[in-house]
Amino acid sequence: MEITKIIFWFLTALALVAAIGVISSKNPIYSVLWLIVVFFAISGHYVLMNAQFLAIVNIIVYAGAIMVLFLFVVMLMNLNADAEPIKNVYMKMAGVISGLTLMIVFVAALSASEQHSTIIRPGTSVGLIENLGRALFNKYVVPFEISSVLFLSAMVGAVVIGKKDPIKRINE
């Protein structure tokens, strides 16, 4: 086997094992840590496809920032098996049914798709930062700007929610 193929299968197995780890761990801390492993495996796939920028941004944003906050929250809540509330049977059933529905959707979508044998050539550079930047700021500039405005409004919203009520503070 070629080395790229070996790396591909290794990363795929790693991603799947880690993803199973996320849902099967009893302790939420371990779930979060497994999820970080999943992100690393996916970043590895991006690197294999020569999309270096996407790979590193995936690590910076997801593994580096979002998962740190997740870990932060989970650690502060100090969740463990003893403190876990007993869940309603109907809730469990609803979870199973919605999960299965999602799986059916995925299977249907995948089976209907054509089998592409896209060959990524050695010199491909679509995912490199320069080409990505050109594409984002020329062809896709409107969606790009709109999504950044969306982010900005989300940030403002978070600040507003997070701010303490000034009237309440005076009364205290």
Added chain:
Amino acid sequence: MLIHTTFLVLDGAVLIEKLILIVLVITGSLVVAMYSTYAERKVAAFMQDRIGPDRAGPFGILQPLADGVKLFFKEEIVPTFSSKFLFILGPCLAMLTAMMVGAVIPWGDTIHVFGRNVSLQIADINIGILYIFGVVSLGVYGIMIGGWASNNKFSLLGAMRAASQIISYELAMGISIIALLMFTGTLSLNEMVNQQKDHWWNIFRQPLGFLIFLVCAFAETNRTPFDLPEAENELIGGYHSEYSSMKLGFYLFSEYINMFLSSAVMVTLFFGGYDIPFVNDAHLGQSIGVNWLALIEGAVLFAKICCFIFLFMWVRWTVPRFRYDQLMNLGWKVLLPLSLLNMLVTGALILLKQNHWHF
């Protein structure tokens, strides 16, 4: 299904050459970190008008070895109610993430050995800066996992402080880097050093950006005045309260490695990297040969790094620790707006230059 044709063509000689380079960089970082502990104590002694360690060997230069031996032979205690795996994983991750930065720093120009041109950079990836940024943002995991696994509220508080501090200062750091790469136009560190060889060093073009980066580097490495995660008068030992023996040693050691490598990053980004000041490197290379040139360049880079390590120590022994609200105010209300302003001004200047200084 996607079929990946091989573009990872691995040549045996390249593999060996990179392996040797990796071993060299890692041993180099470890030795520098080892002697940083000695230097720190000597600098502290100098600032406080003492002598410092002078018993082990001449001038005490064997002190780091003695410390290492002491740490290895100390009793190892794992708290009963902690998760043992995570407790061990913590210091491992701290060391790993500390070492990873060394992979993208150009330690010198190419050398010529056995008929081959060997680059003194482990990986010249074209996302060098982003790679560093990613690794820095992962650095917090070692502290967080260790602090949580200790099952001690002071450790947990230290870990929380570390996490919020690192996340807060990452923002300003990232934006100051964006301003830098707006005019360098590249993310590759090697390319950046090459640009600085012939022109001004980046510090003269981005003084504010450098200052922001420096302050953030202090915060990211948990050095005084930002060492709140291990503030001993509030949190005993902070995130490493429960650690003993070499696991504690690894945490302390990773701080020194971080200090060394962040100095290396600052030198590379803002102070010309391995560029020899006031000398045209290419001309010098022609007269004395590339290998000697690379040697001198390595030495120059090392000297610059040592200046920064000294700065880190100087600040530690002269500036008192921040209060926690002061730290957050500095990060969010001073550094972040300043770095945004820096980015805007840089962008405006670049645009004006493209328009030949007409509005």
